[in-house]
Amino acid sequence: MKLLVCISNVPDTTTKVKFTDNQTRFDSSGVQWIINPWDELALTRAVDLKEDGSNPINEVVVITVGLTNTEPTLRKCLAIGADKAIRIDTEPKDAYFVSQQIASYVKTNAFDFVIFGIESGDYNGSSVGAMVAEWLDIPSVSSVSGIRFNGNQALIERDTPTGKEQIEVNGTAVLVVQKGFAKEPKIPNMRGIMMARQKPLEVIPAVAAEALTNYVGFELPQPKAKVKMIDADNMAELVKLLSTEAKVL
């Protein structure tokens, strides 16, 4: 079986975000770029499944839609244990655009599962995975919190609003993963980092596609009013303020 893990290249989660060009563009100066945390967990689980040996997985490929600046992130994916990295060479304009790029690659390169994170940490779209499933007209499983194999049969665990479900999937499917899929991201070791240099990183051209949305401006939140400290021995005061001032009781 072949797994494709889709990787979004995002600013480190502790980044202080800033904008330039009259607040119309994200200011990437000094920003540290990382594998989107959800995608990192997805990749971790995919690599674990393959390395475990008792599962029918023989290849893990990562893909990103992005310019050359995303290559260090792809190298890190290779160091974590992906076998091959694909970069579709274009600026990721919006989810509608990115999803067509990924779908076009999957159409000519068969995979059993195409795995996505629930959202990218930058623009928080939560869209690319389900869009790819629709372009390919294949099933998708959302809120995936686990995957295991029974011989060649994959069993997918997903969270529902009222509990959990185990699902059997027949044929290629999109998985959109969330918490629980893997616990801690895999840290690449020295050997992984060395091996990553030899692994293939293919750059392929983009297909013609449209974007349907564009960002016209950004705003930072208003600075918050200073916290009001309440004496620990006067909880009645806090309750009063919550009721009369904040009006949340």
Next chain:
Amino acid sequence: MSVLVYIENFNGKIKKQSFELASYASKVAAGMDTFPLALVTGKIDDSELQKLGSYGIKKTFKAENKFFSVQNDRLLAQLIKQVAEKEQAELLLFSDNATGKALAPRLSVKLKAGLVSGVVAEPISISPFVIAKRVFSGKASAKVQINAPIKILTLAVNAFGLHEQAVNNEITTIEPNFDLNDESLKIVEKKEKNEGISLFDADIVVSGGRGMKGPENWKPLEELAKTLGAATACSRPVSDDGWRGHEEHVGQTGKVIAPNLYLAVGISGATQHVAGISRSKCIVAINNDADAPIFEVADYGVLGDAMQVLPKLTEAFNAFKGE
């Protein structure tokens, strides 16, 4: 022309999020000189559906087929497309939850509609269509323009509130006209849990961090939650270490919630934690370190030991309720 909202129900009861979405739809539809329609799937009584009329919904379609009682995104999306096309919907609305996140992108592809997810307010302008959404996990907001005749939005939970506006709601049953035999997904096991108040629906959330010191200390926190009718939550290390269940984890890599009141107890306020709670209307922090970053995002702060403050706070709330 119309605005179409997808309404979710839980065992025949409409979710609060869906009433909020209906309120939003009515408001936005008025601004677009059109009217809001609702689509509901699964088994649900007309008396329950009538409630949508209280939030301005003029017409409700229901599709009862048993296939729509399970989440098969592919089939649901086909049904929504049929209704959207028939009713010439120019705007489709979903809640920004697991269901909305699964369906809205599929409809975007099917209808070549521009999608913006996690919107927090009414459109800034209709033509061109510009709307605000949160980005960078709440660290900023963005204005996004949709350049397509059909638009789709998912509305962040608790961003708009409930606004009553009673109208007459006409209910129509519809039959989908496509093949419902999709065998690609098979549910082999279903586990239901009784988790009390769901984190997403709760008006008040009481949340504990590593400052609680250990799972055995959660009793006073649970008591406070019970007094307030609140849901309980926790920081990531707390769920990673198994002190609490994973369903309680909030933050960038957990749930993103927006209650009216969030009480953070023994939580330092790391940026990844704040990403999950920053849209709360009011944040109260209890922490024994005056320099804890949580005090920078909190509205009210209490400097002290959690174990001592929690019972006092519960007592104060009880006294307040008694008044």
